Structure formats: C-alpha cells, structure tokens
Amino acid sequence: MSVITTERHGDVLVITSDNPPVNALGHAVRLGLQEGIQQAAGDDSVKAVVIACKGRTFFAGADITEFSKGMKEPGLPTVVDAIEALDKPVVAAIHGTALGGGCEVALACHYRIGVPSAKMGLPEVKLGILPGAGGTQRLPRVIGIPAALGMMTGGSPISAKQAKQAGLLDRLAGEDSLLQDAIAFANEVAETRPLPRTSERTVEGNDAMFEEFRTANARKMRGYEAPYEIIDVVQSTWDKPYAEGVQRERQSFMKLIMGTQSAGLRHVFFAERKASKIDDVPEDIKLRDIKRVGVIGAGTMGGGISMNFLSAGIPVTIVEMQQEALDRGVGIMRKNYESTAKKGRITQDQVEAAMGALTPTLSMEDLADCDLIIEAVYESMDVKKDVFGKLDKIAKPGAILASNTSYLSIDEIAASTSRPGDVVGMHFFSPANIMKLLEVVRGEKTDKDVLATVMALSKKIRKVAVVSGVCYGFIGNRMLIPRQLEAQKLLMEGATPSQVDKVHTDFGMPMGPFQMADLAGVDIGWHRDPSRIENIRDALCAEDRWGQKKGAGFYDYDEKRQPSPSPRVAEIIDDFRKKTGAQQHEVTDEEIVARTLYPMVSEGAKILAEGIAQRASDIDVVWIYGYGWPPYRGGPMFWADTIGARTVVEGLEKYGLEVAPLLREKAEKGERFN
Ligand code: NAD
Numbered sequence: 319m320s321v322i323t324t325e326r327h328g329d330v331l332v333i334t335s336d337n338p339p340v341n342a343l344g345h346a347v348r349l350g351l352q353e354g355i356q357q358a359a360g361d362d363s364v365k366a367v368v369i370a371c372k373g374r375t376f377f378a379g380a381d382i383t384e385f386s387k388g389m390k391e392p393g394l395p396t397v398v399d400a401i402e403a404l405d406k407p408v409v410a411a412i413h414g415t416a417l418g419g420g421c422e423v424a425l426a427c428h429y430r431i432g433v434p435s436a437k438m439g440l441p442e443v444k445l446g447i448l449p450g451a452g453g454t455q456r457l458p459r460v461i462g463i464p465a466a467l468g469m470m471t472g473g474s475p476i477s478a479k480q481a482k483q484a485g486l487l488d489r490l491a492g493e494d495s496l497l498q499d500a501i502a503f504a505n506e507v508a509e510t511r512p513l514p515r516t517s518e519r520t521v522e523g524n525d526a527m528f529e530e531f532r533t534a535n536a537r538k539m540r541g542y543e544a545p546y547e548i549i550d551v552v553q554s555t556w557d558k559p560y561a562e563g564v565q566r567e568r569q570s571f572m573k574l575i576m577g578t579q580s581a582g583l584r585h586v587f588f589a590e591r592k593a594s595k596i597d598d599v600p601e602d603i604k605l606r607d608i609k610r611v612g613v614i615g616a617g618t619m620g621g622g623i624s625m626n627f628l629s630a631g632i633p634v635t636i637v638e639m640q641q642e643a644l645d646r647g648v649g650i651m652r653k654n655y656e657s658t659a660k661k662g663r664i665t666q667d668q669v670e671a672a673m674g675a676l677t678p679t680l681s682m683e684d685l686a687d688c689d690l691i692i693e694a695v696y697e698s699m700d701v702k703k704d705v706f707g708k709l710d711k712i713a714k715p716g717a718i719l720a721s722n723t724s725y726l727s728i729d730e731i732a733a734s735t736s737r738p739g740d741v742v743g744m745h746f747f748s749p750a751n752i753m754k755l756l757e758v759v760r761g762e763k764t765d766k767d768v769l770a771t772v773m774a775l776s777k778k779i780r781k782v783a784v785v786s787g788v789c790y791g792f793i794g795n796r797m798l799i800p801r802q803l804e805a806q807k808l809l810m811e812g813a814t815p816s817q818v819d820k821v822h823t824d825f826g827m828p829m830g831p832f833q834m835a836d837l838a839g840v841d842i843g844w845h846r847d848p849s850r851i852e853n854i855r856d857a858l859c860a861e862d863r864w865g866q867k868k869g870a871g872f873y874d875y876d877e878k879r880q881p882s883p884s885p886r887v888a889e890i891i892d893d894f895r896k897k898t899g900a901q902q903h904e905v906t907d908e909e910i911v912a913r914t915l916y917p918m919v920s921e922g923a924k925i926l927a928e929g930i931a932q933r934a935s936d937i938d939v940v941w942i943y944g945y946g947w948p949p950y951r952g953g954p955m956f957w958a959d960t961i962g963a964r965t966v967v968e969g970l971e972k973y974g975l976e977v978a979p980l981l982r983e984k985a986e987k988g989e990r991f992n
Contacts, residue, residue, distance in 0.1 A: 322350025324357055329365035330504045331358045332497070336372040343419040344381035345390045348397045351423075355400050355408075366504035367408040369401070369427060370497060375414020376436070377423055382445070382584065394419050394451035395564065398426035402515050407507045411491070411500035412436045415475060422449055424486075425456040428513045431489040431500050432478045438486055439475025443544045445587060446580030446950060450571035452517065454551045455563040459519040461486050463556060467531050470552075471545035472538075517560035528553045541826040542950055543579050578960050582952030585992060586942055589935035589953070593784045594773055597932055599766045606716060606771045610635065612688035614705060616647025616678070619722055620694035622750025625651055626779040628672040629751075635677040635684050648678050654751065686712055690775070692744055694722040702726060703734040710735040718768050720744040721759075725791050728761040738763035742772055745792060746781075747944045748838075755944035756781040757792050782943045787930040793940045796925065797954070800917035804975070805831040808913060809854060809891050810898060813905040815872040816883050821910040826948025831914065833881065836871035840864050857890045912969035919958040919966050923978035926955075926991070934991035952992075959990040 321337040333354035335341045351369070358364045371377060380394065392400075401408055401423065410416070410424040412432035421438050424430050432438070440449045440457065448454055449470060458466035461484040469476065481487040491499035528549055532539075539545040547570050555563035574580050595601075611627045613620050613636045624634045628651075638644035655669040677684070685691050691713055693705050702721060709719055719741045721731050732738035743759025756776045760769055769785065776783035786792040791799060805818050819830025829837065840855060841864040848860040858864075858871060863886075865871035866879055873881035895902065922937045931937050938953020951957045958966050963984035970977050984991060 320350055321346045322354055324354050326364075327368075327501050328505070329363065329508060330368055330501050331361070331364045331366075332368045332370060332501065333358075334370050334372055335377065338373050340375050340378035340414075341371045341373060341420070342379055342381040343377050343394055343423070344384065347377070348392050348394060351397050352392050352400055355397075355404055358406060358408075359404055364406060365508040366406055367404065368411050368497070368500045368504050369408060369423065370411040370500060371413070373414075375420075376410070376412045376416040377420030378415045379418035379420055379441070382587070394422065395568070398422055398451050402426040402428070402517060405513070407504060407510065407513055409500050409504045409507075411496050412438070412478075412487070413496055415439070417475060418442055418449065419451055422451040422453045422456070425460060425516055426452065428515065429489075429503060429507060430487050431491050431496070431503050432481065432487045433491050433493050433496050434478050435493060436478040436481075436487075437475040438478070438481045439473065440470050441473040441475070443471055443473040443542075443548065444583065446542075446544045446577065446583040447574045448544060448548045448551065448567065448571055450567065452560075452564055452567070454548060454567045455555065455560050456516040457486075458523075458552055458556055459521045460484075460516050463521060463523045463527055463552060464531060467528075467549060467552060470548045471531075471535065521556055523556045525553070541948055543577065544574055547574055579950040582950050582956055582960070585935065585952045585956050586938065586949050589939050589956075589992075590782055590943075592933065593782065593936050593939045594777070596766075596769060596773065596785055599770050603767050603770045605774055606689065606718060606767060608632065608689045608718075608771065608775055610688050612637065612685040612691035613694060614682070614685075614691065614709075615694040615696075616644055617694065618748060619746060619750050620692075621647045621651045621654075622748070622752075623692055623694055623722065623744075623746050624676065625654065625672070625751035626746075626781070628675050630779045631671075631675070632778075633675040633677070635679060635688055637679055637682055637685065639680070641680060644678050644680060648676065651676070682708055682712055685709070686714060688713065688717060690718040690720060690772075692720045692722055697724060697726065699726055699730065702731050706731055706734045706741070710737065716740070718742060718771065720772070722746055724795055728759045728788050729763070732761050732763055739765040740768060742768050743786075743788075743792070744772060745786075745794075747794075753944065754780075754782045755794070755940060756783040757786045757794060757940065757944070758783050759786050759788060759792055761788055782939060784936045784939050785932060786940075787928070789925070789928070789930050793925055793931050793937055794944045796930075797918045797921045797937075797941070798945075800921050801914050802831055802835070804913040804917055806854065808905055808910060810895055810900040811905060812895075812902045813910065814883065814891075815887065817905065818910055818914065821907050822914070824907075825911070825915070826951060828946035832872040836865035836873055836875075836881070838865070839867060840871045854891060854894055857894070858887070861886075861890075863887070909973065913973050913975065915954070915957075916966045916969045917975055918954050920970060920976060920978040920981050922955050922958075923981035923984070923991070927978065927980040938992070955991040959992050963989070963991075 323334050325332050335347055337347050358367045408427045409429045410427035413436050416424045416438045421440050440453050442449050551570050555566050611634050613624045616636050616638045624636050627634050658664050659666055659669050695701055721743055728743045732741035742764045745757035747753035747755050758772050773783050815832035819833050822830035841859050844859045851857050863870040869875045874884040925931050934955040937955050941947035941953050942949050967977050967985040
C-alpha cells in the first residue's frame with residue numbers, strides 16, 4: 319500500500335500521508351505528494367486540496383538517513399514548489415509536530431490550519447544545516463525577519479498558539495476535528511483569488527536588524543557555523559526574488575552539509591540514540607518496576623539526583639546522618655525549584671507537587687520500600703562499603719542498589735553486599751538536576767535486567783545514559799586525568815593558566831582545565847596537610863585557594879565570581895619552576911592542543927580497547943553531555959577522525975607522550991574510530 323493516499327470530500331481532494339512513526343519525508347512520501355498535486359491539477363472537479371497526515375504527527379522532518387545516500391528525485395524543493403504552484407488552494411492540516419521539511423511543506427501551502435497542541439519548527443540548525451526547501455525564503459516572508467531568524471537559528475519549535483499569533487498558522491482547528499475543519503476551510507477559500515503564495519510576499523528589513531540579531535545571540539551561537547550561515551542567507555536574499563533566494567539557500571545548504579560541523583552534529587544525533595543499546599542485553603528483557611527511589615546523602619549530588627526523580631513524578635525518600643544536613647539539602651532543593659518557578663518554567667503547584675513527593679528522614683530503615691536506592695555519600699571506599707553493608711539488610715529483595723561514585727570500583731562496593739547482581743553505578747554529573755549525562759557503570763556481576771531498567775529509567779528522567787565498565791574514573795573522569803596532568807606540566811614549563819584555558823574555550827569547551835578545577839574545588843583529593851607542599855595544587859590549597867567557593871584558586875574572583883589572572887598564583891608557579899628547575903620555553907597554542915587534547919583521544923582509545931566503552935561514539939556522548947565538549951566537533955573520538963589519527967599520533971610523539979596501541983593501529987591503517 320502506498321504511503322500517500324487521496325480521497326475526495328466533495329470538491330476537496332484530501333492527500334493523506336501514512337508513514338509511521340513520524341511521517342518523515344522520505345522518497346515515497348515526496349513522490350506521493352507530487353502525484354497527489356498532479357492529480358488535483360488534472361481534475362477540474364477538484365476545487366481545493368487538503369494535505370494531512372495520519373498517526374502521531376504531521377511530517378516531522380526529512381528522512382535523515384537519506385542525507386548520506388543522496389536524495390532521489392523528486393527532492394523536497396521540487397515538491398514544495400509544485401504545491402505552491404498549483405492553481406487551486408492547498409490547505410495544510412497540522413497536528414503533532416510540523417518540523418523541518420514538514421514545516422516547509424506547510425509554508426508552501428496557501429493556507430495553514432493546526433490543532434492547539436501542534437508545534438511548528440525548523441530544527442535543521444541542530445544538525446548543522448539550514449532549511450533547504452525554501453524555508454529560509456518563505457518563513458521570513460510569513461512571520462518577519464527577526465522572528466524567522468530566531469526560529470531558524472535556535473531550532474526550537476513554537477506552539478500552535480504562538481504560530482497563530484505570528485501568522486504562521488491562519489487558523490486553529492478543534493483538537494478533535496482537524497480534518498473536518500481543514501476541509502471546511504478549503505471549501506471556504508476554494509474560489510478566492512489570487513492565491514496567497516508565500517514566496518510572492520514581501521517583507522520589511524534592513525541591515526541593522528541582522529546586526530542586532532547577531533550581537534544579541536552571539537553567546538548562544540559561538541563556534542557554530544550554521545546559524546551564521548542562516549543569517550547571511552536571509553540578509554542577502556530577503557529583498558530578492560524567491561527564485562534567486564532559493565539558489566543561495568541551496569548553495570549554503572550544500573556547503574554546510576558537506577562540512578565537518580554538520581557531520582559532527584549528525585554523528586552526535588545518532589550516537590545519542592545508539593548509546594542506549596547494550597550489545598548483550600536483549601531489547602525485550604523484562605524490566606524491574608521502579609515506583610519509589612531512595613537517595614542516601616543530601617549533599618551536592620544527593621539533592622540534585624533526587625530532583626530528577628521528583629520532577630518526573632517518582633517519589634523519593636532521602637536519608638542524611640544529621641538533621642542539619644538534611645534540612646540544608648532539602649532547603650536547597652526547594653530553592654532550586656522556586657527559582658525555576660520564578661523564571662516561569664514551572665508553576666508553583668509543580669514546586670509543591672515535587673517537594674510533596676519527597677520524604678526526608680534520618681533513618682536508613684525508611685528505605686525498605688524503595689525499588690531503587692542511590693548512594694551519594696562521601697567518596698570513600700570504607701564509607702561506601704559500610705553504607706552498602708547496611709543497605710543489604712534493609713533493602714527489599716529485588717531493589718536496585720546504585721552508587722554515584724566518581725572513581726571507586728563498583729565491583730568492590732558490590733562485594734560488600736550479598737546481592738552483587740543488584741548493584742550498579744549511576745554516575746550523575748554536577749549539577750545533577752541539570753547535566754544531561756548519566757554514566758551507568760556495569761559491574762562484573764551486575765544483572766542484565768538491572769542495567770536495562772536503569773537505562774530505561776534514565777529516559778524518564780530525561781538523561782542521556784552511556785554504559786561504562788569498571789575502571790578508575792570510568793569513561794569521562796578517566797579521560798580528564800591525562801589532560802589535567804599535562805596542563806599542570808605546561809604551567810611548569812612556561813604557560814599560564816589563562817593561556818591554557820583560552821585554548822580550550824577557543825576550541826569550544828565551556829571552560830579550560832584550570833577554570834574547571836576552580837569550579838569543582840582545587841581541594842578535591844587534596845591530602846589536607848598544609849605543611850606538605852609538593853606541587854602547585856598543594857601550594858594553592860595550603861593558602862586556602864580552594865577555587866570559586868573560597869573566592870580564589872588558580873584565578874582571583876570578584877564578588878560576581880568573575881575571574882582574573884592572579885599575581886599570587888604567578889608567584890607560586892614561578893617558585894615551583896625554580897625549585898624543580900623545569901626547562902622553560904615559549905608554549906604555543908598548538909602545543910597546548912597536542913598535549914592536553916590528544917592525550918584524551920589516546921586514553922579514549924585505551925578505554926575502547928579494554929571494552930570499558932562499548933563503542934567510540936559512546937565516549938563522544940560522555941564528553942558532549944557530561945563535560946560540554948562542543949557538539950559541532952562531534953566528541954573527542956569523532957574529532958580525532960576529522961583531523962586524522964595520524965595527526966594525533968604525530969602530535970603525541972612530538973611531545974614524547976604515550977600513544978595507545980589502538981590509536982597507533984588506526985593511524986597506521988588510516989582507519990576511523992567512528
Ligand atoms: P557532599 O559532601 O556534598 O555530600 C555527601 C553527603 O552525604 C553529606 O551531606 C553527608 O552528610 C552525607 N553522608 C555521608 N555519609 C552518610 C551516611 N552514612 N548516611 C547518610 N548520609 C551520609 O558530596 P557530593 O559532592 O554530593 O558527592 C557524593 C558522591 O557523589 C561522591 O561519591 C562523589 O564522588 C560523587 N560525585 C560528586 C560529584 C561532584 O561534582 N560533586 C560529581 C559526580 C559524582
């Protein structure tokens with residue numbers, strides 16, 4: 319059966335797409351639409367056309383698997399132009415999400431009607447490209463330049479109500495009467511001429527408008543090519559005829575789609591989806607039921623972890639050792655929710671509902687009815703073993719026992735219980751209520767259904783989960799270690815903290831190694847003996863320079879936490895340079911890249927070879943969602959693919975650094991990780 323069918327409703331021809339799950343505009347759909355329009359053109363008794371979709375949604379975008387294969391004719395630009403060129407009115411009947419190509423189909427129709435729950439958007443920018451079927455030309459003509467730039471460079475969809483206000487929808491339909499309302503609309507406008515063709519409209523504009531937009535959004539768009547290309551396309555075409563504009567759009571589309579950034583962003587799109595699959599766990603494995611979650615420790619992590627579940631409507635019991643710590647932790651959670659409510663992102667009722675589902679307690683026995691218990695106490699094996707030993711006696715049979723440890727062995731923790739199969743690592747990232755990544759640490763004995771349950775649950779709390787094997791620091795933190803080590807050495811050899819950090823922020827990272835140390839706390843892992851000063855870190859800690867929390871670390875901070883280079887730190891570094899007699903030289907940016915970023919790739923290669931990560935793309939997902947690696951560079955392993963494993967090996971060798979065997983092998987064979 320064809321994915322596109324046509325049916326007469328009186329004078330109106332209804333063209334319906336039924337291409338589950340999301341009516342993606344693959345070849346068969348495009349061909350069917352073209353034929354439907356031809357049928358309408360060739361039949362005098364057809365007075366108007368409605369384009370509608372069955373299932374969950376209107377066309378929710380292109381079929382992105384076609385991107386790499388090349389698109390078969392008719393391409394979407396041909397189809398949308400055929401729709402608009404028809405000499406009878408065409409009405410788009412929109413429900414669900416009209417995204418990307420779907421939104422462009424709607425824009426090419428002469429009229430648009432949608433249900434109140436519908437959404438419309440042009441998210442192409444998220445894949446590093448731009449709307450390539452007339453979207454950059456039609457949208458500004460319909461909703462004005464600033465609004466169109468906002469939608470196309472931001473990529474987020476707008477609601478039907480907003481679309482109606484902006485003029486993108488002509489009408490709102492009844493939630494349950496879309497088709498009838500669309501047919502009625504089509505009958506109403508059947509004789510109206512001239513047909514309102516969006517490509518023929520004109521729009522107001524001037525150069526200042528574009529400059530303003532660039533300035534206002536500079537921070538959000540930093541490093542990304544596609545949003546700037548979108549602005550350029552619109553700026554150079556808004557006052558030109560449509561035919562000229564689409565040519566420019568096409569050129570830019572081709573340029574972007576062939577580029578590294580789009581390849582990186584598309585890689586991330588697929589990598590994220592792949593990450594949820596565990597090679598040896600059947601997809602239909604029976605999951606454990608998680609109705610109530612327990613959290614042990616209401617510190618930095620415990621509070622944030624609890625919020626994830628509360629926000630998803632899952633009740634939480636949180637345990638602390640002392641009333642004061644419990645009150646403080648719960649207080650911070652409430653404050654976080656209230657500030658989100660103040661920004662209008664949740665309602666006060668939602669704040670109360672979330673906090674109402676929280677049961678604070680000082681008694682671990684209260685965890686007896688929890689289906690999943692996550693430990694977030696101090697990072698000490700002895701403390702964790704003690705907690706898990708107690709949990710073993712309290713938790714009900716079948717409960718999942720998880721640890722949020724950053725570095726420690728899940729196997730050793732599991733061994734302190736009589737049920738190691740139920741034990742798993744759930745490594746959240748700080749702030750845990752915000753950061754998207756969840757490293758799910760698979761112990762040697764972790765049961766498959768435990769893993770699968772945690773992976774499924776991660777979707778409910780809107781995390782991106784990646785499975786890691788057991789090793790010191792798992793995937794993410796383990797790769798930080800060689801980076802921090804080299805960054806420290808660079809200081810000793812002549813670099814400054816701000817020089818190293820700037821190379822990282824210019825690369826697109828949210829912060830560099832020293833800014834990160836200041837944020838996380840320079841004192842983490844410090845031996846706490848101010849008289850023992852063996853390295854720069856010891857010296858900073860001994861002087862109370864523990865980072866942002868103390869107003870001083872590798873940088874000085876003002877009241878607004880704005881950093882500035884610290885003369886005192888320069889003295890400390892200088893002191894150490896003299897003491898150790900480290901060779902000084904001019905450190906170049908190229909050297910900083912080679913010495914701090916290439917070792918991460920090498921460590922990633924080891925992680926892959928050891929089977930700690932299932933696939934290279936999982937490593938990329940960890941670094942993008944856990945540490946802010948710029949998505950347009952596709953993650954560390956994908957980035958290595960783009961610059962070539964050989965370049966990485968040469969760089970490491972130049973500075974006498976370790977080269978992982980798998981990395982060397984890739985370089986020699988000219989192979990990629992991804
Ligand atoms: P924290 O010191 O802020 O909080 C730990 C809390 O646990 C304290 O409030 C303490 O009173 C409580 N606690 C200790 N023993 C307890 C017990 N037996 N019963 C009940 N409560 C107990 O520490 P944190 O930063 O939240 O770290 C917790 C864990 O999360 C550590 O394993 C850490 O490595 C890991 N982690 C931390 C971060 C981070 O950035 N802070 C990120 C990822 C993982």
